[in-house]
Amino acid sequence: MTQVHSEPVSFNCDGHLLRGTLSRVEAPRLLVLINGATGVPASFYLPFARWLAEEKHAAVLTWDYRDFGASGSPYRSDTTMTEWVTRDPVAARAWLRAQVPDVPLWVIGHSLGGMALAFQPDTDTIDRIITVASGHGHITDHPWPFQARVWALWYLLGPVATWLLGYFPARRFGLGNDLPKGVFWQWRRWLLARGALPADRRLGGLRDPGYRGPITLVAMEDDVMIPPRCVWKMAGWHPNAQIERRLLVPADHGLAAIGHVHPFSARNSAVWPSLIA
Numbered sequence: 001m002t003q004v005h006s007e008p009v010s011f012n013c014d015g016h017l018l019r020g021t022l023s024r025v026e027a028p029r030l031l032v033l034i035n036g037a038t039g040v041p042a043s044f045y046l047p048f049a050r051w052l053a054e055e056k057h058a059a060v061l062t063w064d065y066r067d068f069g070a071s072g073s074p075y076r077s078d079t080t081m082t083e084w085v086t087r088d089p090v091a092a093r094a095w096l097r098a099q100v101p102d103v104p105l106w107v108i109g110h111s112l113g114g115m116a117l118a119f120q121p122d123t124d125t126i127d128r129i130i131t132v133a134s135g136h137g138h139i140t141d142h143p144w145p146f147q148a149r150v151w152a153l154w155y156l157l158g159p160v161a162t163w164l165l166g167y168f169p170a171r172r173f174g175l176g177n178d179l180p181k182g183v184f185w186q187w188r189r190w191l192l193a194r195g196a197l198p199a200d201r202r203l204g205g206l207r208d209p210g211y212r213g214p215i216t217l218v219a220m221e222d223d224v225m226i227p228p229r230c231v232w233k234m235a236g237w238h239p240n241a242q243i244e245r246r247l248l249v250p251a252d253h254g255l256a257a258i259g260h261v262h263p264f265s266a267r268n269s270a271v272w273p274s275l276i277a
Contacts, residue, residue, distance in 0.1 A: 004053045006046070009061070013091035014083070019070040020063025020092070021046060022099070023053045030058040031105045033096050035089050035113025037133070038187060039176025040261060041069035045110075047266040052276065061096045067180050074167050077180035081187055082202045085116040097125070108275070109134055110264060111226065118237040119203045123211045129241075132218045132275060133260050135230035136196050136237070146224040154188050176261075198237065206237055215241045218263070218275060221249045225260040248274055 006023040020042050032052055034045050042062040049060040064070045065084045067077035097105060104127040109117055114131025117123060142150055153173060162168045168184035170176050179187075190196050198206050215238055219228035228247055235243045250258045253270040262268050263275060 002054045002057060004050050006050060009063075009095075011091060011095040013066065013088050016066040016088075017071065018063055018066060018088060018091065020061055021049070022059060022061050022096075023049045024059035025053055025057050028053075028057060028059040028100055029103055030056050031096050031100055031103055032056070032058050032060040033089075033093055033105070033107045034060065034062050035092070035107065035109040035116065036062070036064070037111035037113060037176075037261065038084075038183070039170045039179060040110065041177055043069070045264050047269070048264045048272060051269065051272060055273075056276070059096070059100055061092060063092050068183075069177060074178050074180040074183070076166070078182055079180045080182035080185075080202070081112075081190075082200075084112065084183065085119050085197075085203055089113070089116055090120055090122070093122075093126075104128070106130065108132065111260065115197055115234065115237075118206050118210065118234075119197065121207065123207065124213075126211070126213060128213060129211060129215045130218065130275065131215065131231075131234065132263050133220060133223055133226050133231070134217070134234060135219070135226040136198075136233040137191065137226050137230040138194055138196065139191050141227060141230050143224050143227065150191075154192060158184060158188065209240050211238050212240045213242065214244070216244045216246055218246045218248060220258045220260065220263060221247060222257055223260045246274070246277075 002025050004023055006021050009022045010017050010019045042064045045062045049062045053060045065088050067074050067079040106128045107126050108130045110132045111134055114134025162181050162184050167181050168179040170179050217231050219231035
């Protein structure tokens with residue numbers, strides 16, 4: 001059995017110290033960067049990362065965005081989604097590439113982590129992109145009754161709580177770890193605007209000509225946050241890529257549910273081979 005070593009690491013981006021974990025085997029033949037979802041700390045992805053390092057004989061980096069998780073506190077932060085989309089993942093990719101030069105690089109992006117890739121420079125250095133539960137969504141794309149919950153969240157509960165506290169108490173709403181206020185407000189605008197991320201001028205627009213390599217768009221049949229039809233729409237963000245669409249059905253893997261966050265959960269490890277196939 002291949003032995004996997006995991007060690008804490010850190011790297012700098014714009015004066016912010018970003019922290020994560022590098023899980024690797026000796027003499028890795030592949031690099032994998034995992035860009036997480038909004039509100040999901042890097043520690044959540046560690047079991048998957050260790051499995052992937054062994055499975056693909058790889059070095060796998062899990063890491064946290066600035067002022068979130070192990071990379072700092074959200075409570076007095078001015079950070080926005082713009083930094084999480086256009087700055088931090090680029091720094092993480094450069095740091096990982098420097099650790100083991102001259103081997104292929106994959107990027108696996110979960111939700112925000114996958115959507116962000118269309119707005120980043122130098123993606124031509126990536127050999128393969130896999131996005132999981134990432135898509136072009138609007139508040140009306142959520143199925144009922146979940147849609148009723150998000151109307152209340154984005155128009156009432158979230159704004160009031162963020163104004164009062166100075167940060168978004170995501171944990172109280174079952175949306176992962178607490179978030180900087182600027183992250184909440186920008187996230188909210190994306191979900192309430194038909195144009196979503198491509199319409200946000202602060203992201204600099206979709207990169208042109210953009211990524212030209214292979215992209216696998218993975219959707220979960222039971223994902224109420226980013227339903228499959230929203231995942232498929234993201235193909236339009238990458239007009240020059242080679243797109244593969246992959247739908248994961250819980251019953252096909254002997255599972256009752258997968259959902260938006262839990263494709264990477266250890267309890268759903270039965271789907272992991274399908275994520276990277």
